[in-house]
Every structure is written in structure tokens, then in C-alpha cells.
Amino acid sequence: MHARSFGAARVAVPVIGQGTWRIDGADRAGAVRALRAGVDAGMTHIDTAEMYGDAEVMVGEAIADCREEIFLVSKVVPSNATRRGVARACEDSLRRLRTDRLDCYLLHWPGSHPLAETIAGFEDLRRAGKILTWGVSNFDVDDLERALAIVGPDRIACNQVYYAPTERAIEHAVLPWCTAHGVALVGYSPFGSGDFPEPASTGGRLLRGIAEAHGTTPYAVVLAFLLRLPNVFTIPKTVRADRAVENAAAAELRLNAAEIAMIEAEFPRGPRPKILPML
Numbered sequence: 001m002h003a004r005s006f007g008a009a010r011v012a013v014p015v016i017g018q019g020t021w022r023i024d025g026a027d028r029a030g031a032v033r034a035l036r037a038g039v040d041a042g043m044t045h046i047d048t049a050e051m052y053g054d055a056e057v058m059v060g061e062a063i064a065d066c067r068e069e070i071f072l073v074s075k076v077v078p079s080n081a082t083r084r085g086v087a088r089a090c091e092d093s094l095r096r097l098r099t100d101r102l103d104c105y106l107l108h109w110p111g112s113h114p115l116a117e118t119i120a121g122f123e124d125l126r127r128a129g130k131i132l133t134w135g136v137s138n139f140d141v142d143d144l145e146r147a148l149a150i151v152g153p154d155r156i157a158c159n160q161v162y163y164a165p166t167e168r169a170i171e172h173a174v175l176p177w178c179t180a181h182g183v184a185l186v187g188y189s190p191f192g193s194g195d196f197p198e199p200a201s202t203g204g205r206l207l208r209g210i211a212e213a214h215g216t217t218p219y220a221v222v223l224a225f226l227l228r229l230p231n232v233f234t235i236p237k238t239v240r241a242d243r244a245v246e247n248a249a250a251a252e253l254r255l256n257a258a259e260i261a262m263i264e265a266e267f268p269r270g271p272r273p274k275i276l277p278m279l
């Protein structure tokens with residue numbers, strides 16, 4: 001799997017990883033098998049969160065015998081993000097994930113506890129070896145500037161934000177800021193969290209046409225489109241092993257300039273919104 005340097009973590013991480021929100025539905029064994037199939041197909045970058053129900057436990061099961069291969073990311077909810085709360089939340093995540101460290105630990109979205117406290121908690125955990133790096137999620141440029149002012153350069157590994165063809169707001173300022181400051185941009189909900197362009201819509205037909213020209217699927221075309229820009233990672237979620245393998249294969253797909261231009265025109269970036277969109 002094609003990999004890119006992951007911000008301040010300075011390690012190569014697969015460009016396509018695996019999301020785990022809402023994997024704890026009816027067929028949990030199937031979802032664990034899908035995660036495992038994804039890992040075997042190269043998607044060793046796994047994103048989870050304390051907020052995702054039983055997902056951490058399921059991830060722990062899926063990676064029990066291959067932990068060393070995994071770039072494991074989890075998140076603390078803002079209500080837990082005091083200096084001591086971060087430490088407690090991390091211990092709980094480590095226990096559920098059955099591991100002794102996270103590769104990256106994120107603040108799930110900006111909250112009301114002082115950011116300096118959260119960051120102090122992350123730095124405590126880093127010094128203790130419980131996390132190797134930390135980052136943020138759903139941070140707009142002003143939030144990123146605040147974090148940078150607190151901690152200085154080369155500390156923030158990533159900013160995880162909504163990024164799909166239908167939601168390109170981060171291209172205005174967040175992605176350029178992250179790229180300029182060596183912060184990896186991890187795009188979540190690449191398929192609109194299930195709200196994928198209908199096959200009969202103009203956008204759906206365009207994606208299908210491009211997919212057919214490459215012998216692949218519209219979902220793979222979307223992932224390749226999002227990865228056209230440097231410094232971007234994407235983390236689709238699926239509970240199906242066949243789809244996990246298909247998503248991983250998208251890392252090999254290269255769209256040409258004309259195809260990219262058609263997708264950009266069909267799903268325009270739009271004006272910069274006042275508030276960064278999040279799910």
C-alpha cells in the first residue's frame with residue numbers, strides 16, 4: 001500500500017486506512033473479519049475512538065496478533081479532555097484495545113476545557129510512552145493556530161476532518177495550513193458516511209463512467225480523487241471484507257487530469273463556510 005509521511009509522527013502510514021464508527025452493529029464477527037481483511041490488504045492504519053461504542057474492543061480483537069504492523073489511532077471526547085481526564089481516557093482505550101500504546105491520540109473536536117490542558121495531558125502520555133504522537137480533529141485554522149501557539153512546531157501529527165467529493169471545504173484553508181505546517185490531513189467520511197451520490201444522479205453517472213474506464217468501482221474512484229492532493233490520508237469504514245479489499249485496492253488507482261477536472265466540476269468546492277463542516 002502506498003504510504004505517506006504522517007506529520008510530526010514522521011513515519012510512513014498507508015494513505016488509505018480503516019474507519020470504525022458504527023462497526024458494532026449486528027454482525028460483529030463479520031466486522032472484525034472485515035477489519036482483518038483490510039489489514040491483510042495493507043490498510044494497517046486504523047482509526048477508532050472512545051466514543052465509538054464497542055469499536056475499540058472489536059479493533060483489539062482484530063489486531064491481537066498483528067499489533068506491531070498497525071498504526072493505531074484513537075480519540076478522547078472533549079468532555080474528558082482535562083489534563084488528568086486525558087490520562088484516564090487513554091488508559092481506558094488501551095485496555096479496550098488490549099495494547100500498551102497508541103500510535104496517535106486525537107482530541108475528537110474542540111471543546112470547552114482549555115486546549116493547553118489537553119495538550120499537557122497528551123505530552124504527559126507521550127513522555128510516559130503511552131502514546132507515540134498526538135493530533136486533533138475537526139480543527140479549523142483558528143483552532144490550529146491556537147494549538148501551534150501552545151506547543152510550537154513539529155508536535156501536531158494530524159488534523160482529522162470531513163473530506164469527501166461532496167464536502168471539500170477543507171481545501172480552502174485547513175489543508176493548505178496543515179501542509180505548510182507539516183500536519184497530516186486525515187479525511188474522514190470519504191463516502192459521505194453512507195450518503196454516496198445516487199447511481200442515477202449526474203455525479204453518480206460520472207463516477208460510474210470513470211470507474212468503468214479503470215475497471216473499478218465508483219467508491220474506489222472517490223478514494224483516488226481525495227488522495228490526488230499531497231499530505232492527504234483517507235479512512236473509509238466498511239463492515240464487509242470484500243469492500244475492505246476493494247477500498248485498499250484504490251490506493252493503486254491513478255486518475256488522469258481530465259478525470260480529476262470532471263469530478264472537481266461536478267462536485268464543486270463552493271465558497272469557504274464560516275464554520276468547518278463536521279459530522
Ligand SMILES: NC(=O)c1ccc[n+]([C@@H]2O[C@H](COP(=O)([O-])OP(=O)(O)OC[C@H]3O[C@@H](n4cnc5c(N)ncnc54)[C@H](OP(=O)(O)O)[C@@H]3O)[C@@H](O)[C@H]2O)c1
Nearest residue numbers: 019020021188189190191192193194219236237238239243
Ligand atoms: N473525527 C471525526 O469527528 C469523525 C467523524 C466521522 C467519521 N470519522 C471516522 O471516519 C471513518 C469513516 O467515515 P464514516 O464511517 O462516517 O463513513 P464513510 O467511510 O464515508 O462511509 C461508510 C459507508 O460506506 C459504505 N461502504 C464502505 N466501503 C464501501 C464500498 N467499497 N462499496 C460500497 N459501500 C461502501 C459502508 O457500508 P458497509 O459498512 O455496509 O460496507 C457505510 O455505509 C469513521 O468510521 C470514523 O473512523 C471521524
